Amino acid sequence: MKQLALDIGLASDPSFANFFAGPNDETVRQLALWAQSPLDSPVPTYLWGDEASGKTHLLKAVGEALRHQGASSGWMDASMLEPPEFNESWSAVIMDDCHLYTPAQQRSAFNWFVNALSTDDGHPRWVVAAGNVPPADLPLREDLRTRLGWGHVFALQALSDDERRAVIKREADARGFSLSDEVTDFMLTHFSRDLGSLMQLLDKLDSYALQTKRAITIPLIKTMLETE
Secondary structure (H helix, E strand, O other), X not given: OOOEOOOOOOOOOOOOOOOOOHHHHHHHHHHHHHHOOHHHXXXXXXXXXXXXXXXXXXXXXXXXXXXXXXXXXEEEOOOOOOOOOOOOOEEEEEEOOHHHOOHHXXXXXXXXXXXXXXXXXXXXXXXXXXXOOOHHHOOOOHHHHHHHHOOEEEXXXXXXXXXXXXXXXXXXXXXXXXXXXXXXXXXXXXXXXOHHHXXXXXXXXXXXXXXXXXXXXXXXXXXXXXXX
16 A cells, blocks of 8 residues: 655654664764764764665754754755855764765765865864765765765664664653554554654644544544545
8 A cells, every 4th residue: 555655744853862872872862972072073974774764863863953053064965956055163064865976966965075074174074964875875976986885874763663662652651541453553654654744644633633532543533544
């Protein structure tokens, strides 16, 4: 059966605190540590994994951690047809969806990379990037591909179904309601399986159940979808 993706807003901005690390705990701890002192950790970092592994969440968490310190960062992803020029005020450059970059975006990414590591003030900036394949397999120009691969490289592992079920049930408990095994199985079978989408679904179900004064069951989920 076709999986559904709900068109609803995120409950909160992506952060290290609301990322469910699972088998990626060591990677998350290392990123959070480096994000506290990006100018002291200029070795480039590259994350790779499938679409549900949390790459974008972690990149945005880096940017959020920097923002809380009063620092700014450059952001580039495949949707930005005209990325901005490198800015010396940035403490880091963050590049998502590298496997999808067009030739023009690859030129900008290479420029960002070179400028980040050879700034006029003598303080290299942290380069953090992500794609869906290892650096050696990226369909990019050679000089950019090799640069993305010479620093720290982390392979993100998607959570298992049992881990997803545990996270869903834990988050439901935190919101003050419980979910049956049948409901959690239905959610994993019929909706997008990445945790960001599942957390959005939980928020929407919580709100709808309160409005209708009904317990969260499979019929309630179906009714909610029919009313959208």
